[in-house]
Amino acid sequence: MEFRPAATESPFIWQIEPRGRMRVPAIVYADQALIEAMDSKVFEQLSNVATLPGIQQGAYAMPDAHWGYGFPIGGVAAFDPEEGGVVSGGGVGFDISCGVRTLHTGLTLEQLRPHQKALADLLASIIPAGLGSRGSIKLTHREMDRMLSGGAAWAVRQGYGCEADLARTEEHGCMAGANPSDVSEKAKERQRHEMGTLGSGNHYLEVQLVARVYDAAAAAAFDLREGGTVVSIHCGSRGLGHQIGTDYLKLMATKAGEHGIWLPDRELACAPIESGLGRAYLGAMCAGINCALANRQILTHLARRVFDDALPGTQLTLLYDVSHNTCKRETHSIDGRPKQLFVHRKGATRALGPGHPDLPAGLRDVGQPVIIGGSMGTESYILTGTKESENLAFSSSCHGAGRAMSRRQASKSWQGRKVIDELERRGILIRSPSLRGVAEEAPGAYKDVSRVVDAADHAGLSRKVARLEPLICVKG
Amino acid sequence: MITASWEHFQHAADIGVRGCGRSLAEAFEQAALALTAVVVEPERVAEREMITLSATAPDVELLLTEWLNALIYEMATRRMLFARFRVELQGLELQGRAWGEPIDIARHQPAVEIKGATYTELHVGQNEDGSWHAQCVVDV
Numbered sequence: 001m002e003f004r005p006a007a008t009e010s011p012f013i014w015q016i017e018p019r020g021r022m023r024v025p026a027i028v029y030a031d032q033a034l035i036e037a038m039d040s041k042v043f044e045q046l047s048n049v050a051t052l053p054g055i056q057q058g059a060y061a062m063p064d065a066h067w068g069y070g071f072p073i074g075g076v077a078a079f080d081p082e083e084g085g086v087v088s089g090g091g092v093g094f095d096i097s098c099g100v101r102t103l104h105t106g107l108t109l110e111q112l113r114p115h116q117k118a119l120a121d122l123l124a125s126i127i128p129a130g131l132g133s134r135g136s137i138k139l140t141h142r143e144m145d146r147m148l149s150g151g152a153a154w155a156v157r158q159g160y161g162c163e164a165d166l167a168r169t170e171e172h173g174c175m176a177g178a179n180p181s182d183v184s185e186k187a188k189e190r191q192r193h194e195m196g197t198l199g200s201g202n203h204y205l206e207v208q209l210v211a212r213v214y215d216a217a218a219a220a221a222f223d224l225r226e227g228g229t230v231v232s233i234h235c236g237s238r239g240l241g242h243q244i245g246t247d248y249l250k251l252m253a254t255k256a257g258e259h260g261i262w263l264p265d266r267e268l269a270c271a272p273i274e275s276g277l278g279r280a281y282l283g284a285m286c287a288g289i290n291c292a293l294a295n296r297q298i299l300t301h302l303a304r305r306v307f308d309d310a311l312p313g314t315q316l317t318l319l320y321d322v323s324h325n326t327c328k329r330e331t332h333s334i335d336g337r338p339k340q341l342f343v344h345r346k347g348a349t350r351a352l353g354p355g356h357p358d359l360p361a362g363l364r365d366v367g368q369p370v371i372i373g374g375s376m377g378t379e380s381y382i383l384t385g386t387k388e389s390e391n392l393a394f395s396s397s398c399h400g401a402g403r404a405m406s407r408r409q410a411s412k413s414w415q416g417r418k419v420i421d422e423l424e425r426r427g428i429l430i431r432s433p434s435l436r437g438v439a440e441e442a443p444g445a446y447k448d449v450s451r452v453v454d455a456a457d458h459a460g461l462s463r464k465v466a467r468l469e470p471l472i473c474v475k476g
Numbered sequence: 477m478i479t480a481s482w483e484h485f486q487h488a489a490d491i492g493v494r495g496c497g498r499s500l501a502e503a504f505e506q507a508a509l510a511l512t513a514v515v516v517e518p519e520r521v522a523e524r525e526m527i528t529l530s531a532t533a534p535d536v537e538l539l540l541t542e543w544l545n546a547l548i549y550e551m552a553t554r555r556m557l558f559a560r561f562r563v564e565l566q567g568l569e570l571q572g573r574a575w576g577e578p579i580d581i582a583r584h585q586p587a588v589e590i591k592g593a594t595y596t597e598l599h600v601g602q603n604e605d606g607s608w609h610a611q612c613v614v615d616v
Contacts, residue, residue, distance in 0.1 A: 039488055041488070067488040069596050094592045095591060130581065130586060131586035131589040132580075132584075133581070190549065190552050199589060200586075200587075200616075201589065239552050242548075242591040249592075249594075249595070250538070250542075265595075267595040267596050269595075402489070403488060406488075407514075408484050408491065411587070433585070434585045436587040437587045440588065476588075
């Protein structure tokens with residue numbers, strides 16, 4: 001079956017009308033060039049998501065959508081438990097609560113530049129990155145469960161940060177509903193040495209320049225000024241989240257028949273929210289969210305130590321922490337009626353508009369910061385949530401650039417050393433334990449993040465506030 | 477003549493692993509080699525230690541993901557890389573052995589960490605010439 005979406009009245013909205021087993025339309029937010037370049041698998045996967053029980057309003061794809069696992073990456077879908085709605089492991093992904101946080105340094109580029117190399121070397125020596133690295137924190141069984149229940153709030157209690165950090169973290173740093181006993185021993189074992197580690201692939205810690213401000217009022221509210229510098233950390237729930245994803249994908253796939261769910265694709269495995277397995281997955285997944293929040297909080301603490309060593313007196317203050325692989329219970333209006341829905345965002349960022357009650361006082365008037373990470377050596381963006389995004393895609397926006405080329409192709413096209421040297425000539429310092437890893441993450445292997453961000457802005461999913469350019473990038 | 481071999485295939489964000497062999501067990505062994513090659517060239521890994529592992533699943537395709545996920549778990553928790561594999565199958569019961577060594581970051585230069593084996597492009601089957609293939613996409 002051909003799943004090509006058709007143009008609509010808006011040049012940034014494309015739609016596949018419900019047909020076959022689809023219960024709702026599939027809607028893609030993109031400009032003409034992005035939709036033409038988009039993998040047709042995205043449309044097929046989005047149409048498959050639209051068949052799942054209890055889905056509300058539409059199955060949505062963000063402008064950076066690409067072929068994922070069951071759900072497209074860049075997919076958003078909300079389910080009503082009272083209408084047999086489901087929760088899907090593939091709709092969250094293996095890296096539960098992967099996300100980005102951005103911290104102000106309070107330093108201008110002029111103040112930072114003389115220390116750039118020392119900072120890069122120190123960050124690389126302190127931040128555990130890449131396969132085979134270990135964190136310095138080993139958790140006992142009891143402490144592991146406390147971390148899984150407490151998230152970033154647990155980390156702050158352990159001394160890795162301050163109360164003010166929690167106000168600038170989704171869910172105030174602690175996801176409710178986490179149940180450590182729904183997390184397997186294998187998942188906990190896989191996490192034992194991984195607290196406070198960055199991971200590998202597209203995960204990074206970057207020092208960035210605020211290169212351009214687009215919206216002066218929102219930038220002022222976010223305390224972003226041209227010529228200022230920030231630190232951004234992109235990583236997730238590490239081995240624990242990966243194992244929860246693995247464990248529950250298998251359980252959901254093998255029990256779909258028992259729950260009477262027809263799966264067009266085994267990877268779309270899911271369970272009714274109101275079932276033992278559905279509840280267990282949610283308990284484990286919320287624990288995974290807490291693991292990611294705690295992990296980014298510990299990495300923040302490590303970054304603060306480095307800055308305090310290299311530039312004594314520097315205070316890193318958190319702008320915001322967003323997650324882009326989650327399923328969360330949220331209230332949304334469907335046909336004018338508020339409903340409690342379970343909103344899956346797989347490679348999509350929650351983007352609350354101005355006035356939303358979940359936003360802290362300093363952000364409520366302007367909306368939630370939406371942090372869009374670029375690839376190594378390319379720009380990142382800060383956007384802000386909009387009111388109209390609530391009606392467009394349950395207050396969601398894009399999450400990043402997305403790969404344009406496979407890892408294998410990238411490692412054949414570039415050499416790690418040359419990539420590092422070339423970026424250094426442009427004033428960007430890369431620190432990574434693996435040259436092959438650098439080649440596979442070469443900037444040219446990714447799509448143009450600016451185009452994705454512009455499409456999200458034009459579609460009204462979120463508004464552009466500032467562009468960030470990398471100065472230092474620590475990679476796994 | 478059929479020879480055992482492995483290769484990678486393309487997926488937009490991640491990477492596919494494919495093993496081929498004269499038997500199903502050999503295809504599983506080769507798929508495991510393809511898994512190692514996502515992280516490091518297998519020739520760079522020395523066979524210093526041997527571990528045993530087992531897997532079971534309701535069908536042969538899920539058995540492949542179980543086997544690969546068991547290896548991913550061992551790689552993560554033992555911080556090891558593996559260069560050679562031996563698989564014995566009795567129906568849907570798999571007994572495996574893997575030879576390798578602890579990760580040496582400087583020497584191995586591991587490119588990426590593998591999160592899990594997925595059901596995307598998951599196929600296990602016999603080809604017309606009697607050989608077997610076993611493949612899936614892995615999330616990195």
